[in-house]
Amino acid sequence: MRAVATVFKRELAAYFTTPLAYVFIVIFLALAGAFAFFVGAxxxxxxxxxxxxFVFHPWLYLFLVPAVAMRLWAEERRTGTIELLLTLPASTFEIVLGKFLAAWLFTGIALALTFPLWLTVNYLGEPDNGVILAAYLGSWAIAGAFIAIGACASALTKNQVIAFVLGAAICFLFLMSGVDLVLSAFRGWAPPWIVDLVASFSLITHFNELAKGVINAATAVYLATLVGVCLLVNTLIVDLEKAG
Amino acid sequence: MQEMVRLERLTKRFGAVQAVDDVSFSVARGEVLGFLGPNGAGKSTTMRMLTGYILPTSGTARVAGFDVVQSPREAKRRIGYLPEGAPAYGDMTPLAFLRFVGAMRGLAGADLERRLREAIARTSLEEAALRPIDTLSKGFRRRVGLAQAILHDPPVLVLDEPTDGLDPNQKHEVRKLIKEMSSGKAIIVSTHILEEVDAVCDRAVIIARGRIVADARPEELRRRSPAHNAVRLTIDRAREEEATAALRAINAVREVRPLERVNGTATLLVLPVDGADLGAAVAGLLHERGIRVEHLTVEPGRLDEVFRALTASRPS
Structure with missing residues (x-):
């Protein structure tokens, strides 16, 4: 746990020592606001x-979150610091977890900075703040799933651009697996339970529930499993590199 | 002497390439082992297996009795490692970076602060401690890597080319530091600079194409040089031919080689058979014939010749 906390602190600090953090936060806030006011009316x-x-968050995350995750491992590989990191007395999983938590908290900070919108809606009317809180948590959970996927992509390469494109593409597949475009590709030949399975992988289906403030067990289990599996795959990728 | 590092039949294959092939040696506490070889011979790969960065294909590496594959955490805890090129997080300051490494190694509080001060002082990093590592010179960056390796006062130090790219003064500093630390530790220093072996190492292991080709003390290696115990002498140019003929007549002389002719003098190199001691015989002979000798030195032998002979690629 000590190693997790140490890696977490270093990674989080690393975001704020580069302009990336500020660029990300400004763009996220600007786009989140613009979509809510102009597109979302x-x-x-x-x-x-x-x-x-909230309804636009998954689409914003689709290209913003892989940008947060892309440096996690690719940068270490490019500069060679991964050799230092992996020869320190910590397990690979502890390092994977520390990095994930740092990136996830970073997206959480960006998300929390949208609070003026929450103040606005409370000034204008009497919203159900429980629903809003649940939707915030749901949005953050989706960001976490994307971070975990993006971190896996980052572990595969030393090139951050490749990590970004790969991460965004995998996130896109998870996001879209619920829409008819993807499902109809399965309907023709696959038994219904497979179609249902593919549909149930869809982050958008789960998110639409979350955005309404509905947190059900299936969604929570699904997201936790997705993140858990990604972290294990991430650990495996890093360890496989060691076996060369 | 207490054995701290033991490699046994360590082997690493990358696809079809045999990077490290059946390497075994051990290092005791108090010993500085020079790990030599041409670029690409497998030095870094061996060190990476020892430090747990990559896994061996077969064979074992033990640090203070802990197998690096079975108990990686225990083994890593006892190693200070400077990877090739001294990688460090460029956006951090040396102080923040060392604090991170210390925390990862379980150091905290007053103990961590004391060790930070010590490591920074030993590597003379004071003036650079608060500047981002990216902005530091190569010499400072190398020292940051060294400070990181010695921070927790490990019983085993593994340094991959610690003086690569440093200027002569910085090289001297680093070698001095290694020598200072050598009494209580087992130290492995990889290098392709031969003078380094003389400067710091008690023993040299030479590796070529993944295999160990020599494991000996530097003096012993030097003895294998064809020039070991050769006599270099400078005499009057006019008597060069006479002297050459007379020297060739000595039984233990393999060859007399003219080296240079300057200002009416000639310099000869007299090579012995099997490193025999020629000094007295040569001096005696020339004295007998009344040939005045301006200079006479006995060559200790040259490490670079031995190194080349052992590592030059030969058809297999």
Whole structure:
């Protein structure tokens, strides 16, 4: 646990020593606001809730979160610091976990900085703050799933651009597996249970529930499993490199 | 002497390439082992297996009795490692970086602060401690890597080319530091600089194409040089031919080689058979014939010749 906390602190600090953190936060806030007001018609809907804000989050995350995750391992490989890191007395999983938590908390900080919107909606009306809190948690959980996927992609290469593209592509597949475009590709030949299985992988289906403030057990288990599996795969990728 | 590091039949294959092939040696506490070889001979790969960065294909490596594959944490705890090129997080300052490494090694509080001060003082990093590592000179960066390796006062130090790219003064500093630390530790220093072996090492292991080709003390290695115990002498140019003929007549002389002719003098190199001691015989002979000798030195032998002979690629 000591190693997890140490890696976590270093990684989090590393975000803020480069312009990346500030660029990411500014762009995330600007886009999240722009989508909520202009595309989501925040005012025109005349409802005291934040659904028009949350509904765009998965799409924002699709290209912003892989950008946060891409440096986690690729940078270590490029500069050679991975050799130092992996010869310190810590297990690979502890390092994987520390890095994941740092990147996840970083997206959490960016998400928390959207609080003026929450103040606004409370000033304008009387929203259900329980629903808003649940939606915030749900949005953060989706970001966590994307971070875990992006970290795996980052472990595969020393090139951050490749890590970004690969991460975004895998996230896209997870996001889209619930839409008809993907499902119809399965419907023709696969038995219904496979179609249902593919649909149940869809982050968008789960997120639509979360955005309404509904947190059910299946969604929680699904997201926790997805993150857990990704962290294990990440550990495996790093360890396989060692076996050469 | 207490054995701290033992490699047994260590082997690493990358696909079809045999990077390290059946390497065995051990290092005792108080010993500085020079690990030599041409670039690409397998030095770094061996060190990476010893430090747990890559896994061996077969064979074992033990640090203070702990197998690096079975009990990696225990083994890693006892090693200070400077990887090739001294990688470090460029956005951190040396102080923050060392604090991170210390925390990863379980150091905390006053103990960590004391060790940070010690490591920074030993590597003379004071003036650079608060500047980002990216902005530091190569010499400082190398010292940051060294400070990181000695921070926890490990019984085993593994240094991969610690003086590579440093200027002569910095090299001298690093060698001095290694010598200072050598009494209580087992130290492995990889290098392709032969003078380094003379400067710091008690023993040299030479590796070529993944295999150990020599494991001996530097004096012993030097004895294998064809020039070991050769006599270099400078005499009057006019009597060069006479002297050459007379020297060739000595039984233990293999060859007399003219080296240079300057200002009416000639310098000859007299090579012995099997490193025999020629000094007295040569001096006596020339004295008998009344040939005045301006200089006479006995060559200790040259490590670079031995190194080349052992590692030059020959058809297999």
């Amino acid at each position: 925040f005012f025109e809907r005349g409802q005291a809730d934040l659904e028009s804000f």
